[in-house]
Amino acid sequence: MDQGIITAIRTVPLDHYVLLSFLLFGIGAAGVALRRNTIIVLMCIELMFNSVNLLLAAFSAHHSDPRGQVFVFFIMLVAAAEVTVGLSILVMMKRIVDSVDVNQLNRLKG
């Protein structure tokens, strides 16, 4: 049983997890630059968070060190707090400038 899990974890080389998370991170970063809709920019940030989480979890599993997964847990907590604040800023922005275009945020005051 345990041997099965070990071989299952180790059949996929760590490099492939690294490449997958780089790919997801690149897509997220391109999305932040590509889109003007603030809510989609926030979603792309979430995508980048998740690519990093996946990388940490993969390294943690391959090195059999649970601390990496605890870190992923903390990143999830911070991401949840960040999303709530970001979305409330978005709601305020919609109320004040009546738009969700990030280009409308080019002035800090008002």
Added chain:
Amino acid sequence: MAALFYILAAISVISALTVVGARNPVNSVIALVVCFLSIAGHYVLLNAQFLAMVHVIVYTGAIMVLFLFVIMLLNLNKPGGPRKSLAMRLAAAVAGGLLFLTLAAAVRQGVAITPAAGFDPGVGLVRHVGQVLFTEFLLPFEVSSVLFLSAIVGVVMLAKKDKDEAPDPHITGPERARRTA
């Protein structure tokens, strides 16, 4: 097992591309939910069961529903909206691709994994993660609850509607007339 990984990887990449490319924000949210579920599948493949459950509950259950709420609240569920010019979009796509290429080239020699002496496949089980979380990382865990409290207070403060909100001097024309009316 390896085939499962590649299928899940393809699902994650395609849905991530859909998140960026979709015209309708609701489609983006649904694609992101699919992407997160496939990442939860990756966690299961890594035998990180605790992370897989927390990921599904926190991300797909809470965060994405919050996104959907905000989209519905602000009435953004229609396609279109602001778009960047073709040159800007091309530049952004190239920049993202170059970022991926740079990162991939940096680890092209391969990531050396020294197999752990006593390889323990059960590191992702709730028991192991919980032991580390509540001994070694107890203080950060408690501090994160303070972070959440401040996030709650901040969100309530930010999203609260001001009763006597002064009209924004930058808003002019019919929009201003509509607001001051």
